[in-house]
Amino acid sequence: MKRIVTIQDISCVGKCSLTVALPIISATGVEAAIIPTAVLSTHTMFKNFTCKDLDDQILPIAEHWKNEGITFDAFYTGYLASAKQIDKVITLINSLKRDKDLVIIDPAMADNGKLYPAFDENFPREMARLCAEADIVLPNITEACYMTDTPYREEYDEAFAKEVMEKLAAQGAKKVVLTGAQFGGKYGVMLYDSETKEYYNYYQEKIDAAFHGTGDIFSSTFTGLLVRGKSIEESIAVAADYTAECIRITKNDDKANWYGVDFERAIPYLIDRM
Ligand code: PXL
Secondary structure (H helix, E strand, O other): OOEEEEEEEEEEEOOOHHHHHHHHHHHOOOEEEEEEEEEEEEOOOOOOOOEEEOHHHHHHHHHHHHHHOOOOOEEEEOOOOOOHHHHHHHHHHHHHOOOOOEEEEOOOOEEOOEEOOOOOOOHHHHHHHHHOOOOEEOOEHHHHHHHOOOOOOOOOOHHHHHHHHHHHHHOOOOEEEEEEEEEOOEEEEEEEEOOOOEEEEEEOOOOOOOOOOHHHHHHHHHHHHHHHOOOHHHHHHHHHHHHHHHHHHHHOOOOOOOOOOOHHHHHHHHHHHO
16 A cells, blocks of 8 residues: 655644545555644634644654654645644654655745735745755745745746746745646646656636635645646546545535535545546
């Protein structure tokens, strides 16, 4: 059985990061091992959330795994609690990764032109160092702009999206998957492969709703499917369609919570698409 280790926070309520990654990776038929980077009472869109940084656990966990000979087919990181975790995550990957294992980095730190509340202006530079180590990075346009020192634009064209993706790839990531790409009436996910210099675009119908945690749903589904053996293009398409289905279900339910999408109700859809 394939095994992914996913490194991100656990927000006890909020439907994001590990509470999304665990069930979704399991649903793709891949084992999910975890390193919680922090424990938060809720995600950071709630007011007055608590946060305990688990930074001092990252390297002892890695060392124990190394001694036990535990291996992973992919290292998938999401929300990291602080800049000081970046070097630890890089050390962990360098210590445990074999040549064939994948490194997939979702630089979960910003959206809609703004950093999440817990991060300062220096954090994107640190996150860019981690992204430089990746086989695949999964930013949205805000994150891609922050990491490449490109002024964010609310509206942009395909040429701008390509420019930012190529800048990010020039910093070291082999493939860039841009989520929530939006221009000229089109909406979807773009892939740039720096080795072949080729692009693949997967366009979707834009649903007029925005919810928290959709990036984590996309990234967890994409990573699970890719490790399970689907092609990168198919992993993008199914992950994008599943995320859209989650948004559709949540939007159509007026009793849905504000803080995250009801990805649970669309798991049968995901299984059908596998
Ligand atoms: O979904 C990204 C995410 C993950 N973890 C925490 C967050 C967020 C986004 O705000 O606050 C704690």
